[in-house]
């Protein structure tokens with residue numbers, strides 16, 4: 011066993027190599043834009059450079075004169091092409107209610123205002139650059155503090171948001187002998203998956219096929235059907251591989267319908283691959299947030315009061331919010347809690363999902379404040395977590411289905427060598443380098459949704475598992491195949507996986523870390539049903555099939571998690587996944603936990619910040635594959651370091667546009683930025699979450715990391731940096 015393929019501990023499966031590894035590294039794997047279509051035309055987007063605005067006039071003469079230009083779609087000829095966009099948060103599919111080309115209105119910089127289609131990509135691009143636009147524009151409000159932003163209560167903007175409270179926060183905080191009160195902020199962050207945002211549409215009569223990297227085959231299929239006013243049965247969506255998603259491909263963006271319309275108008279397949287710069291407003295992003303955290307405690311470290319207010323930037327059109335106070339209010343044993351979330355509407359595109367959307371910014375604030383409290387109490391921060399640990403959350407009083415936070419802290423602390431930490435800031439200097447150690451809690455709700463899967467076993471020994479879930483890099487092909495192989499007693503090599511096609515049985519959006527638990531449960535259910543049908547409780551199912559003289563056996567299973575509404579399975583076929591678990595169920599609260607420990611080294615004179623090592627210990631129920639799970643957690647921690655030290659989208663206040671929209675200027679860590687990353691699995695058994703005991707961990711790893719880094723920076727320097735990202739200039743003053 012290598013470090014990449016950790017030996018399974020209790021309640022873990024085998025570290026099987028990815029089934030799709032060879033296809034990916036040899037280039038055989040076909041991503042959506044690689045899928046062949048006959049004689050495609052190429053689309054290039056024209057994006058607004060001024061907003062808010064109305065378009066006074068287009069001048070398309072120069073663009074039309076470019077050889078090979080076939081069509082230029084604008085509001086003047088396409089206003090009625092796209093019908094409606096019901097938001098994801100309302101059970102729809104769309105990332106935003108903004109409908110580009112529906113009128114002359116421009117909501118934000120980088121909005122699609124025209125689509126040029128030509129015989130070649132180069133022709134479309136040249137023509138797009140020659141589209142003349144005259145705007146009537148006004149001054150935008152870009153973000154917090156800009157003139158013209160409006161502040162609104164989160165529960166007003168989003169009807170499903172409820173501000174968690176318990177006890178009497180004000181009295182408890184006033185009476186607390188030890189208090190921490192501080193403000194924190196996190197910046198705008200943008201998705202930069204290696205695979206660009208693409209859409210390829212073709213029509214065969216009234217049948218539409220959409221090839222698009224997506225986390226939701228049925229969401230895309232049903233969403234595009236309603237946007238075009240056609241039957242969902244007439245739409246097929248394909249996405250066999252996804253080159254990075256993390257929420258950016260979890261809801262339907264406005265580009266898809268426009269490309270479908272373009273293909274219809276030309277009666278020819280149309281392919282769009284948006285540029286990296288355009289990706290910054292073609293897709294969703296993580297909104298900037300602000301936080302005010304108040305913690306009150308007794309001198310022995312028992313926390314008596316938590317106040318957490320959050321502010322999140324959103325668009326004028328949509329009240330998108332993540333509301334991470336749902337998690338922070340319940341994380342520790344705190345009897346008096348008050349939380350409040352506000353949205354701040356600015357002239358921006360609508361934000362959306364990005365890996366651990368609520369927890370990443372909100373846990374940064376809470377876990378930074380926890381460290382500040384530990385400093386005020388003169389207490390080991392690990393001890394502070396122990397004193398305030400709980401197996402029952404305090405808002406509604408529900409028990410955790412399982413919670414191994416403290417074992418995670420203990421194992422990560424031991425592996426990291428935390429006992430050698432000298433608590434005094436700046437006391438662990440090594441030559442020119444100031445050494446700092448910090449830690450924080452990681453957590454993510456264990457959420458589930460209905461899922462369907464078909465399993466077919468044939469007498470020649472082959473097993474086919476079909477479900478319209480997605481390989482977004484997490485290892486879905488491999489872990490679903492492992493689940494079937496284990497249940498059917500057959501070798502992994504005999505499993506053929508079919509994913510990423512809306513002609514397969516429906517699976518929910520591959521978001522919220524729901525897939526391994528949800529789709530895996532459906533696969534397991536189908537396998538159990540096959541065993542029952544063949545009256546073969548154990549052994550190799552193919553032998554049982556042959557012994558019965560059968561040629562094939564097949565089962566379509568629908569798994570519906572506890573807590574789902576009646577009809578949730580039916581809605582799955584309509585593209586909407588009811589997500590339960592996490593904080594949503596009546597009987598239990600369900601979370602996966604972890605603890606992350608970071609060492610930073612800060613140069614005493616230049617203040618250069620390095621992260622030589624990070625150790626995370628995680629407990630997430632049954633681990634189907636320790637190799638792919640380790641990859642997820644390692645990637646999460648690296649992204650966490652990135653959000654602490656690197657990533658920020660810079661906004662030009664004059665245009666509310668993004669300045670650093672490429673991988674040269676938008677900082678992400680490279681190999682040289684990342685030292686040793688250790689992942690420890692803490693065995694955990696949870697029999698409540700689902701039949702296979704999987705909590706999910708796709709998003710767990712990058713929660714808390716930024717706080718652990720900031721806490722380590724404090725320990726190294728004595729400077730508490732409360733605004734991300736932490737760059738060396740913040741440490742120079």
Ligand code: MOS
Nearest residue numbers: 256257365521522
């Ligand atoms: Mo994730 S942000 O739910 O893809």
